[in-house]
Amino acid sequence: MERSITIRVDGAEHEVTVDTRTTLLDALRERIGNTSPKKGCDHGQCGSCTVLLDGRRQLSCLALAVAHDGAEIVTAAGLGDGDLHPVQQAFITHDGFQCGYCTPGQVCSVVGMLAEAEDGHPSHVTEDLGAETELSDAEIRERLSGNLCRCGAYVGILDAVKEVTGR
Template sequence: MQIDLTINQKSYSLELDSRVTLLDAIREHVGLTGSKKGCDHGQCGACTVLVNGRRINACLSLAAMHDGDEITTVEGLSDGELSPLQAAFIKEDGFQCGYCTPGQLCSATGMLQEISEGWPSHVSDSLDGPYELSEAELSERMSGNLCRCSCYPGINAAIRSVGEKA
């Protein structure tokens, strides 16, 4: 079936098997392998991308469900120069092996947007924002992205350094 996707502001018209996930469409059919497959079951977050500005696990979604959607992957977070978040991940050592990193970056980008829009989380005191980027809020909101190298101190420091400036 034909699926039209806009990925990182570029249009793609793809002829895909209906079983192809959004993640595999991006990785294997478009060739943007920055988004990673860690579990293919929505358990690790390595495949996190932004769809119409919101973070989702691309492995849990079929490409066919996204006809006409605007998608941002890790490759689209920077335009020539590194984004402040990407630069902060390097400075704070927010990764080691790097495999979960694209997902962490997309997830953090979406998360900062969510918190700025006043979305509550499991650890929020009330359902009405605004919310501070406290350690508890940050950790809770980023807990869908596993890092087995366990760079959480670096990841959190990097997100915080950008989030506080935003």
């Protein structure tokens, strides 16, 4: 069964007809031609497909495209408005990547995570639930633990996030 949906991706509107079983990741990559989100595991384990969906980070391999008709999607390629987003620049400054396969997902995840922390969302390691969230090393590691990096660029990624948060 097929359905027509309209989604905005990195500021451009796309109308696509998709099988109702098509994931958002496949719609982005195969139908719209946006290869910024990567297919690592295709079942929610690696984070390389992370995009911002209506402002929140989302594993696009676990979302059905048809369920997001009318959504606003931002991939790492659309983050900086034609320039590098501060998080992308910090990744470069601190060697937060090697092969780069996980990087678009990591960058989107960091942007989403910073917004979540600012909104007061706790993580698994947050101790003082009522207080303003201090993005300690442990908080950053926990909040980004859904994004795996086979090259092991975690130290650089941590430093990049610390720079963006002013630490």
